[in-house]
Amino acid sequence: MKPREYELLLQRFVDGDLDEDACREVVALIKSDPSVFEIYCEYAEIDAGMRYLTGGPANLLEQQTALTEQSRQTTLKRAKGVALLAAAAAIIVLSTVLYLRLIAEAPPVLTFRSSSDTRLTITHTVESEETPEPDALAVGSRMMVKQGCVEFTFESGVSCIVKGPADLTLLEENSLRLDRGSSWFHVPTKAVGFQVQTPELEVVDLGTEFGVISQPDENDEVHVLKGRVALTALLGRKEEVILEAGQARTVNFVGRLSQTAVRPEAFLTELPSSLPSISISFDDLVGDQLSVTGSHPDATSIEARLVSSTPASCVIPGVVGNAIAFNGKGDWIQTDWPGFSGDTPRSVAFWFRIPPGAHSASHFPAVVGWGSLENHYNGKWKVWFTRNNDDGELLPGISLGADDYFCETPVDDGHWHHLVAIFNGPAIADEMPECSLYLDGTSRPLLHHFGPEGPPASREVQTVTSGPHANPMAIGFGLDTKVPTLQADLDELQLFEGVIPEQTILELYEMGRAR
Amino acid sequence: MVDPRNELTNEKADAAEAAFVSQMNALQSALLTYVNTLLPGEPEVADIVQNTNIILWKKRADFEPGTNFRAWAFSVAYWEVRTWLTNRRRKSWLVFDEDLVTAITERFINSGSSHSQRSPDSFYSLRHCLAKLRDADRLVLLNHYQQGKSIAECSRIFGRSQDSLRMAVFRLRAGLRRCIKSNLALERVHS
Numbered sequence: 001m002k003p004r005e006y007e008l009l010l011q012r013f014v015d016g017d018l019d020e021d022a023c024r025e026v027v028a029l030i031k032s033d034p035s036v037f038e039i040y041c042e043y044a045e046i047d048a049g050m051r052y053l054t055g056g057p058a059n060l061l062e063q064q065t066a067l068t069e070q071s072r073q074t075t076l077k078r079a080k081g082v083a084l085l086a087a088a089a090a091i092i093v094l095s096t097v098l099y100l101r102l103i104a105e106a107p108p109v110l111t112f113r114s115s116s117d118t119r120l121t122i123t124h125t126v127e128s129e130e131t132p133e134p135d136a137l138a139v140g141s142r143m144m145v146k147q148g149c150v151e152f153t154f155e156s157g158v159s160c161i162v163k164g165p166a167d168l169t170l171l172e173e174n175s176l177r178l179d180r181g182s183s184w185f186h187v188p189t190k191a192v193g194f195q196v197q198t199p200e201l202e203v204v205d206l207g208t209e210f211g212v213i214s215q216p217d218e219n220d221e222v223h224v225l226k227g228r229v230a231l232t233a234l235l236g237r238k239e240e241v242i243l244e245a246g247q248a249r250t251v252n253f254v255g256r257l258s259q260t261a262v263r264p265e266a267f268l269t270e271l272p273s274s275l276p277s278i279s280i281s282f283d284d285l286v287g288d289q290l291s292v293t294g295s296h297p298d299a300t301s302i303e304a305r306l307v308s309s310t311p312a313s314c315v316i317p318g319v320v321g322n323a324i325a326f327n328g329k330g331d332w333i334q335t336d337w338p339g340f341s342g343d344t345p346r347s348v349a350f351w352f353r354i355p356p357g358a359h360s361a362s363h364f365p366a367v368v369g370w371g372s373l374e375n376h377y378n379g380k381w382k383v384w385f386t387r388n389n390d391d392g393e394l395l396p397g398i399s400l401g402a403d404d405y406f407c408e409t410p411v412d413d414g415h416w417h418h419l420v421a422i423f424n425g426p427a428i429a430d431e432m433p434e435c436s437l438y439l440d441g442t443s444r445p446l447l448h449h450f451g452p453e454g455p456p457a458s459r460e461v462q463t464v465t466s467g468p469h470a471n472p473m474a475i476g477f478g479l480d481t482k483v484p485t486l487q488a489d490l491d492e493l494q495l496f497e498g499v500i501p502e503q504t505i506l507e508l509y510e511m512g513r514a515r
Numbered sequence: 516m517v518d519p520r521n522e523l524t525n526e527k528a529d530a531a532e533a534a535f536v537s538q539m540n541a542l543q544s545a546l547l548t549y550v551n552t553l554l555p556g557e558p559e560v561a562d563i564v565q566n567t568n569i570i571l572w573k574k575r576a577d578f579e580p581g582t583n584f585r586a587w588a589f590s591v592a593y594w595e596v597r598t599w600l601t602n603r604r605r606k607s608w609l610v611f612d613e614d615l616v617t618a619i620t621e622r623f624i625n626s627g628s629s630h631s632q633r634s635p636d637s638f639y640s641l642r643h644c645l646a647k648l649r650d651a652d653r654l655v656l657l658n659h660y661q662q663g664k665s666i667a668e669c670s671r672i673f674g675r676s677q678d679s680l681r682m683a684v685f686r687l688r689a690g691l692r693r694c695i696k697s698n699l700a701l702e703r704v705h706s
Contacts, residue, residue, distance in 0.1 A: 011685050016556015017666070031615055041622060042692050044552035049638040050660040051561065052547055053645070109647065139690055155647075172697030173647065 010040050014047045108136035109173045111153050117275050117501060118148025118164070119345075142169040145181065146425055147345045147498030151271040156191035160184065161268045163276060163297070164498070165344055165425070171197070182297070184211045184267035187227075197234075200251045204230040206242070211267035216342060218466055223248040223262045233257055266297050275347075275498040278337070280304060280475070282491055283321035285311060290333065296497060302337040304475075318491035319351040319416050319512040324476075328358065328487025332365075332477035338465035339370030339381060339473045340497055345425035347500045348383050349508050351491040352419060354394060354412040358487040359385065364394075365478045365486045368493065370471055371401070372464040373479040375451035378402050378433065379464040380479060383421040385411065385488075398423070398435050400463075402456035405435045407444035416491075418509045422499050423461065433461050441509035443502070535575050538584045539568065544638050545585075546592050549623045553596050553616060563599050567592045586624045593620055644694035648687065655683050 006029055012018050013026045030037050112135060114120065124132060125140040132138045143150070145164030152160040156174055166181025175195040187194045187205040194205040198214040201222060208227025214220045222231055224243045232240045236255030243249060248262040268276070276296035284291035288311045290304040306324070308314050308331040316325045326332065340346045348368055359365075364384055372379035378400040385394040386406055397406030398421050411417050417440055424434035437444050450456075464470045471479045475493065476486035492512060546567060551560045570591050578587055593616075611619075645653060658669050666684070670677045 007689055008685055011688055012681075014551075014555045027611060027615065031612075037618065039692075041552055041619065042695070043688065044555060045548045046641060046688055046691055046695070047555075048548040048551035048560070049544070049641040050656065051551075052544060052638055053642060054657055054660040139693060172693055174697055 006036060007039065007043075010036070010043050013040070014043045108132060109139060109155050110137040110141075110170055111135050112137065112143075112150050113271065114145075114151070115149040115272050115274060117498060117504075118150060119146040119498070120144060120148070120150065120164070121146075137170045139170055139172060142167070148275055149268060149272055154191065154194075156194070157188040158191045158194050159186045161271060163268055165342075171195075178212055178214050180214055180216060182211070182213045182215075182267065184225075184269050185209065186269075200233065200235055202232045202234055204232075206230060208245070210243075211264075213266065217462070218341075219250045219252055221248060221250045221260060223264070223266065225262070225264050225267075231257065263301075265301055268295075268297055274504075275496045275500060277497070278302065278495045280333075280493045281321060282315070282318060282324045282493070285315055285322075287311070292335075294494075296495075298337060302335055304333055304335045307332050307334055316489060318489070320492050323351070323353075323489050323491035325489045326476045326486040328485055330485055332485045333475035334477075335473045335475070337370075337473045338470060339463065340495070341463055341465035343426045343461045344463070344497060345423060345499050346381070347420055347422045347496040347498065348494070349418070349420045349496070349500070349505070350493040351416050351512055352411070353414065353416045353489040354385065355414050355487070356412055358412055359387070359394060359484075365476065365483050366474065367486060367488070367490065368473065368475050368495075369399075369479055370463070370465065370473040371479070372469040373471065374453075374469065375401050376453035377456045377458065378461040379469065381423065381463045382479070383419070384478075396421075396437055396439060398437065399451065400433055400435075400461055402451050402453060403433050403459065404449050404451055405437065405446045406449075407437045407439060407446055409439055409444055411439070416489075416512070418512055420500070420505050420508070424499055426461075427459065432459055438502075438505045438509075441506045531580065532575070534580070535578070539571060539588070542585065542588050543568075545623060546588060549589060549619070550592055550596060552619050552623075553593075553611065559599070563595050564592070566599075567595045570595065583624075589620060589624050640695040640698040641691065643698060644691050647694065648690075652683070652687055655680070656687055659684055 009018070009022070009026050009029070013023065018026065030040050111133075121144050122137065123142045123144075124138060125142070132141065137143065143166075145162060145166040145168075147164045149164065150162045150166075152158075152162065154160075154174070158174070160176075160183055162168065162178075162181050162183045164181065166183070167179040168181060168183075169177040169179070171177050174191065174193060175197070177197045179199060183196070185194070185196065185205070186209045187207065189207055192205060192207045196203045196212050198212060198220045200214070200220040201212070203210065203212060203222055206228040208229055209225040210227075210229050211223040211225065212221070213223075222229065222243065224245050224247050226245050228245070229243050230240070231243050231249055232238060233251045233255040235251065235253060238255050239257045241249065241257055246262050248260045249257040250260045251257055272295045274295065276294070278292060278294040278296045278299045280290055280292055282290065285306065288306045288308070290306055292299055292302040292304050306314060314324050314326070314331055315322050317323065324333070350367065352367065364386055366382040366384045369380065369382035369384070371381050374380070380399060380401045382399040384397055384399060386397045386404075387394055393410030394412040395406045395408060396411055396419050397404060400423070420436075420438040422436040422438070424436070427433055432448065435446065437446060476488075476490065477483075492508075494508070543564070547560065547564050550563050550567070551557075554560055554563070567588070571588055574591070578584065645656070648656070655669070658672060659666070666677050666681050670680045675683075
């Protein structure tokens, strides 16, 4: 029997709404399972409480009055006791008034607002029959954030910023389950005890500000920024610890909590105005280090190093400010950023210029790429140029590993072009991954082919960003070091954690073209 | 002329009675819940609690200050339930056997875990969680309880099918239960 079924039976039992056979069945259930016993007692208490609070047919206020009258008749010397009973009755009346006042002011448990271009779905499994307001969640509501950011404001005063992709469920008014996502929480003193549960961890706030990261295929993390939290692993050893400000832990698959560096910068503490993004404009080069900016939490900590014997000579006038000129003879940019992981939707935009006749080799480097270099599954993300065998012209494309896409517009003409490469996120069932290419602000029809290893066992996209097969983002160089470096000029590289709308694509293109 | 020794004796008796009343008052919601748990669906639960209160008051001289008032009060309530069943010629515990009754009684005497059983503001958590419901949802529950109306009667009032209304009450109570548990968890953290 499912929990919902026996809960329904227990409630009907409390109501006296079952026949004799059904009653026997319920009693057997109550006797056999301590948790059912407890639930029965809880429902009986709610039932009693409702009768008490609503002043049912024979409420306790009347009883108190009767008792008071009896007390009066006993002796006058007990007047003080009677007064106490009367006072108790008055308290009950007062509390009933308070209750009536409270019920007129019931606010929603949780309201939210999202940044622009956020894509989310909400499923309500609420205990009331009415659907919450569009900007509110009720206990049991589940929100899946495909991309973008959401700011939550709890009635208790707790505030929270969640960066997608995320999957969360409001368990109770002060308890949230975070099955996936990166979240920052601020818990005011009055809401101490607020709980966050991931598949691997349970966090109980003890007056604090903290962040939680839960990603599939990676160990969950908790970072305490202020105050304290009580942390419990939900796996294996189920280790527990009280964490202070400046401490962080990650949990492994046996339930051991390991120290890790606290990273306040990993969490958004304000709702951004647009999709989290990372930008390398190539305008600022200091030594061999390029400036990385953007609203993505990782942006400020990314190190981007221009690998060249003469870095300064790579800087040329670009579409906007400076650009980087790759000569195809060993220059590239290496970063320490692992990239967008798994099936995270993403958009990569940049300006490029390829001289005619560039890249005569049969293998072609990536403009930007990260993940696994394997081609028998979709574990990589690579935006590149591939040669059209018929006429030898270079065509822009996307490689996910096993699934490759390209458009048929040649681009090795010596002119600046703007390209946006998009992965749309999780597909339905085992269908082909959804990708798009926009060249010079216009969507281009895509051709598909499989990589050198042929069709994959699964079409699922799981870009690898951790473990031995992960390669951090490189610019102008493929993941496979046997492939030559890029021969092209690049400018205004921008990476968005999500699918940017066509309007933004057009604006990016027009902004560069106007200059 | 008033004998000062008598005045002193009376003052002590008053203080003892005041303490007794205070203890009774604090236990009302727990007694109601206890009897309601033993007699699910029984509309006369409040009457039984009332009888229990009267017995407790009459026998207050039997109670020794400093002993477990809670255990004593529940034992009185337990026998009141038995007496009530006997008077109605219901010699068996509806459907409960002695083991289960003992388990229920021990839970109420020993745990005192529920907020409603501990808080001087009776059923505080329930009150708090009720306040969070939407007006329309609360109205469904209030009609069900306040008016003592059956699902069939309520279904006519709201113009909804009995199944729909039964399911609504079910969902609302399940939500209240979760909300109360959440409050208790919070209380544990605070304590």
